[in-house]
Amino acid sequence: xxxxxxxxGGLVQPGRSLRLSCAASGFIFDDYAMHWVRQxxxxxxxxxSDISWNGDNMGYADSVKGRFTISRDNAKNSLYLQMNSxxxxxxxxxxxxxxxxxxxxFDIWGQxxxxxxxx
Amino acid sequence: xxxxxxxPSSLSASVRDRVTITCRASQTIGSYLNWYxxxxxxxxxxxxxxxxxxxxxxxxxxxxxxxxxxFTLTISSLQPEDFATYYCQQNYITPYTFGQGTKxxxx
Numbered sequence: 001x002x003x004x005x006x007x008x009g010g011l012v013q014p015g016r017s018l019r020l021s022c023a024a025s026g027f028i029f030d031d032y033a034m035h036w037v038r039q040x041x042x043x044x045x046x047x048x049s050d051i052s053w054n055g056d057n058m059g060y061a062d063s064v065k066g067r068f069t070i071s072r073d074n075a076k077n078s079l080y081l082q083m084n085s086x087x088x089x090x091x092x093x094x095x096x097x098x099x100x101x102x103x104x105x106f107d108i109w110g111q112x113x114x115x116x117x118x119x
Numbered sequence: 120x121x122x123x124x125x126x127p128s129s130l131s132a133s134v135r136d137r138v139t140i141t142c143r144a145s146q147t148i149g150s151y152l153n154w155y156x157x158x159x160x161x162x163x164x165x166x167x168x169x170x171x172x173x174x175x176x177x178x179x180x181x182x183x184x185x186x187x188x189x190f191t192l193t194i195s196s197l198q199p200e201d202f203a204t205y206y207c208q209q210n211y212i213t214p215y216t217f218g219q220g221t222k223x224x225x226x
Contacts, residue, residue: 044218045157045217045220046217047208047213047215047216047217059213059214060213062120100165100168103151103169103211104153105169105174106153106165107174109162109163109164111162
């Protein structure tokens with residue numbers, strides 16, 4: 001079964017750090033770019049970051065640039081998001097998503113992991 | 120950044136109705152436009168990619184059209200399971216922005 005499972009969310013104080021993980025299974029992980037997308041409570045979807053299949057190229061939303069770092073370990077079929085200097089506005093459900101390739105959209109999504117930034 | 124604007128933001132319709140949701144990009148994006156469906160408490164689901172290609176296992180009552188800056192998602196005959204929120208997304212250039220969403224409710 002094709003699956004993405006996120007973990008690592010939780011309650012964290014402003015200014016602190018958190019690392020999210022996404023475990024992939026059921027497909028050839030290192031064939032595809034991967035993404036993080038977040039959704040604040042009751043709000044819409046916001047693309048956060050992406051990484052190429054081999055990890056050589058990354059992109060970030062302006063709202064997280066310089067604070068968040070995306071990475072992957074193809075040997076472990078895993079995607080990561082290191083989040084530093086967290087702010088209240090980073091509170092959201094964080095999804096990892098698989099890129100279809102050929103700029104065809106995100107075809108597989110995890111169930112999400114909740115990050116709450118609050119003192 | 121490319122801004123994606125959906126209309127309407129909400130819509131009430133009945134089962135078997137034909138429904139159209141529009142999405143406008145702030146600059147041309149070719150056909151790099153995707154549509155997602157999201158139900159409460161669930162992850163988004165890809166419906167349409169590359170503006171008009173139907174994702175595998177998505178019912179044929181869903182269709183997409185458009186190119187450049189103006190796009191539409193059409194549901195030809197609404198079914199009870201289609202009541203959800205729909206998002207467009209451009210993947211022409213990062214940041215891959217989403218529209219604000221269209222909430223489709225039962226009339």
